[in-house]
Amino acid sequence: MALAAAGRVLLQAGSRLGRREVVDGARRFANKRVEVEADEAAGIAVMKLKNPPVNSLSLEFLTEFLISLEKLENNKNFRGVILTSERPGVFSAGLDLMEMYGRNPAHYAEYWRAVQELWLRLYLSNMILVCAINGTSPAGGCLMALTCDHRIMADNPKYTIGLNESQLGIVAPFWFKDNFVNTVGYRTAEHALQLGLLFPPAEALKLGIVDEVVPEDQVHSKAQSVMAQWMAIPDHSRQLTKNMMRKAMADNLIKQREADIQNFVSFISRDSIQKSLHTYLEKLKQKKG
Numbered sequence: 001m002a003l004a005a006a007g008r009v010l011l012q013a014g015s016r017l018g019r020r021e022v023v024d025g026a027r028r029f030a031n032k033r034v035e036v037e038a039d040e041a042a043g044i045a046v047m048k049l050k051n052p053p054v055n056s057l058s059l060e061f062l063t064e065f066l067i068s069l070e071k072l073e074n075n076k077n078f079r080g081v082i083l084t085s086e087r088p089g090v091f092s093a094g095l096d097l098m099e100m101y102g103r104n105p106a107h108y109a110e111y112w113r114a115v116q117e118l119w120l121r122l123y124l125s126n127m128i129l130v131c132a133i134n135g136t137s138p139a140g141g142c143l144m145a146l147t148c149d150h151r152i153m154a155d156n157p158k159y160t161i162g163l164n165e166s167q168l169g170i171v172a173p174f175w176f177k178d179n180f181v182n183t184v185g186y187r188t189a190e191h192a193l194q195l196g197l198l199f200p201p202a203e204a205l206k207l208g209i210v211d212e213v214v215p216e217d218q219v220h221s222k223a224q225s226v227m228a229q230w231m232a233i234p235d236h237s238r239q240l241t242k243n244m245m246r247k248a249m250a251d252n253l254i255k256q257r258e259a260d261i262q263n264f265v266s267f268i269s270r271d272s273i274q275k276s277l278h279t280y281l282e283k284l285k286q287k288k289g
């Protein structure tokens with residue numbers, strides 16, 4: 001219920017967004033920050049993250065992404081979605097640090113609810129989600145990938161993936177941790193989370209963070225062929241199996257959703273945490289100069 005209600009709010013917020021065109025028989029609809037190439041006949045859509053410069057998960061991005069996802073979910077012809085970045089090199093820089101720095105408690109609460117919504121919608125999606133990770137993917141970017149049913153990463157040692165929150169002086173919430181533990185196992189997760197490790201593709205593959213590593217120019221074609229394999233499985237049995245595997249973990253967040261928001265607001269509002277974020281943002285700036 002809570003999930004549906006929050007989704008409706010987001011849908012209303014974005015009802016003015018979006019333009020459509022038809023290209024090569026596939027429908028393309030786009031808002032500013034998400035581009036969707038929707039091939040209704042094939043039942044597959046490619047969702048491209050397009051929030052320059054680094055696809056950070058800002059509140060506006062989250063709103064637009066959730067609206068696009070809901071459009072696909074509501075059209076029964078769509079069975080599969082490939083998630084990728086419109087900007088090769090960066091899949092997503094994760095949560096938008098500017099949404100968590102120097103804002104007021106009401107803003108933090110609104111932002112966190114949208115982050116929860118993104119995870120719940122993706123994690124519980126009935127559609128097949130294949131992630132084509134064509135760039136670096138720290139923290140929230142990694143979490144988005146972890147919600148998918150299959151992850152393919154470009155074989156470029158410059159790209160990394162993982163939950164690096166502790167390096168920022170913040171803590172991955174329990175549902176990030178649960179999703180990670182269920183993917184890589186307890187010991188690997190404990191080690192990687194404490195150190196905030198980011199892994200290049202070969203190591204990410206070894207640990208099971210991603211399922212396949214392929215040459216950069218083959219990420220998209222590989223995602224298409226993996227999708228074809230998954231689509232050969234009857235939807236009802238695949239969906240029931242997915243739900244059986246995932247429901248308990250999602251329910252755990254749903255039942256603690258308000259408390260999780262309050263925890264986030266009080267944690268992120270602390271002076272010490274704001275200071276850590278400030279230091280990290282300064283480091284990012286210095287790296288450039």
Ligand SMILES: CCCCC/C=C/C(=O)SCCNC(=O)CCNC(=O)[C@H](O)C(C)(C)COP(=O)(O)OP(=O)(O)OC[C@H]1O[C@@H](n2cnc3c(N)ncnc32)[C@H](O)[C@@H]1OP(=O)(O)O
Nearest residue numbers: 053054056093094095096097098136138139140170171284
């Ligand atoms: C209880 C709290 C739990 C919260 C859980 C948190 C989850 C998260 O996701 S926290 C975010 C973690 N993300 C990161 O640590 C990534 C930081 N960014 C980078 O490492 C790099 O930007 C990059 C590798 C992703 C891309 O590098 P590059 O292409 O060289 O781009 P720049 O570093 O020059 O960045 C361009 C521009 O974008 C700003 N920026 C980068 N990341 C973020 C971000 N996550 N949120 C907001 N803004 C970001 C960066 O500061 C630059 O800004 P300008 O200097 O104004 O151009």
